[in-house]
Amino acid sequence: MFEGLKKAFASLSEKVKTTTLSEKEIEEELDNLFYRLVENDVAVEVAEEVLKVIKDELRKVRIPRFSDAADVVDSIIKKTIDGMVMDADIKEVLKRVGENMRRGKPTVFLFVGPNGSGKTTTVVKIANYLKKHGFSSIIACADTFRAGAIEQLKQLAERHGFWVVSQHYGADPAAVAVDAIRSAEANKIPVVLVDTAGRTEVDKALLQEMNKIKRVTQPDFVIYVGDSLVGNAAAEQALKFNEYVGVDYIVLAKLDADAKGGSALSIAKITGKPLLFIGIGQEISDLSDKPKEKILHALGLN
Template identity: 40%
Template sequence: MFKFLKDKVKKAISKINDKVENELPDEEVEIVEEIVEKEEKKEEKKEEKKEEKKEEKKEEKKEELETKAVGIEEVEEVRAKGLFGKIKQKINTKNISSEKFDELFEELEIALLENNVALEVIDKIKNDLKEELVDKPIKRKEIESKILKSLKQSITNLFEVDSIDIIDKIKNKKDEPYVVCFVGVNGSGKTTSIAKLANHLKKNGLSVLLVAGDTWRAASIQQLEEHGTNLGIRVIKHNYGSDPAAVAFDGIKAAKANNVDVVLIDTAGRQHSNKDLMRELEKIVRVSTPDLNIFVGESTTGNDCVLQAQQFGDTVELDGAILTKSDVDEKGGAAISIGYVTGKPILFLGTGQEYEDFEEFNADKFLKFLDI
């Protein structure tokens, strides 16, 4: 997973390190470090004095407190004069100018572009690194580690969007079923993702009902029914060509009547350029009033996946994304970009063909895959 991205980024940073080492002059910088001496004996004396105070009579306390105050002042004076020392040392550093940084960043920019990272994300990473690296003395032996650390922090910040604990949200909704609507282009893996999420919810003790809202694609209803049979979950369906909004309405009605916790609505894949189908999607959302609208995109399509999410977000308000085929995605551009570009979190990753091949997205785990 994400091997191509990992290799390209590491090679780019190694090249940047070599250029900084070979092309920039050394600058000698004087480092001043303060040291503090330990005074265990004085601390022990203070503790002894405190014990003596407790044993003294009330009449003597005022005098002793005054004496104490003087003693403390003397100790502080000694500290001010004698406790702090300074060590000076000179080290060789490299200083990257703004112009040089722009030149150096081209290596990393190419690596990110080759891995389908969105342009606005690349710009964000560039600005973050510029702030951390430009006009700041960097020790010669720490150049590569400093760049890696700055890059890791920048990518970590990309995932700082409000996360959603879907299990918690479902359990906190009382009286009515929690409704989730799935949207995306043709072939992105919506129906399979619905089945995987249904399995995940069922394993967490929640009752689920599936709605076959894709009334256009041949065999789409049968596909969802097969998943329902495998998982022991009821599927609400109409005939092909039916109004999908009506199917969604009936599904929610059935869930209410049977005290079902969650309704998962499948919808037909569509391109944002098909205005009729996008209006149909608006109607489905208007009728079913979902608690959660999830975009399902294929991770391997990279920046196209991010663009699709943006376009669907222009029609319906998205709450999060599921990225399918993440297990065979060597580039990772969609995973890096989609949260920052849409402002919505990645909820789950599809990582294989089985129902269990479905995991909650974890930014720390993602960074471990990148090995930075």
């Protein structure tokens, strides 16, 4: 996870530690860092921002001893990343679920995102996470579009004992979601997780459908599930979805398989949306509610 980005940052602090660098050499090293960041999927504008912050910070500090230099650089890098990635307050989300439950209202999470990003897997992982925190859920299969989607979700969810509400292919996904909400109300189930079909910004009909699902279900939270493996495109895709449907939180899936790491930084910085979870594997428990901590750790910064 994130070996590319980790190496890029490590090589800067390594250089500063082992050689006396002139102002010009430092500039060159920062240029190198810029290219390495971009190579590792950091969007150009984000790489520029990272460089700017690091430069400013470097200028501010007077490094007392040569051997301390790497620590100083590490802490500057850490501070820079820290300022770019925002965690969601998961406790607030759980609190809302509890409050709604006391009022007899199920909390609705609507999951959206591009094709194959990890939505269905993430929905089941989150059902599991919520169960561990004392909340049962109903999963609505509002993907009535992709062949095999209903069977996939049912198989995955029912293997772990989660309740799935589904209809037939071609059914109105908004109606499936409403069905699930009614069942939750009738059975006092505190959470409804609505899994939807993958779509892209060129699928106009599917985008309208997504808006309809939102309008009809009035979700408490719209969660965008992004795929960290699509690299540079991840941030752009997330922005588009936010424009169309309005996104509250981001879950970034497949970080375990991402050898570069830049898309996590870019998506966080460019959208400015908090990361609710990250997906770190294909198993049901491979979900972390501490994205920033995990990212800093993968970069060797904590």
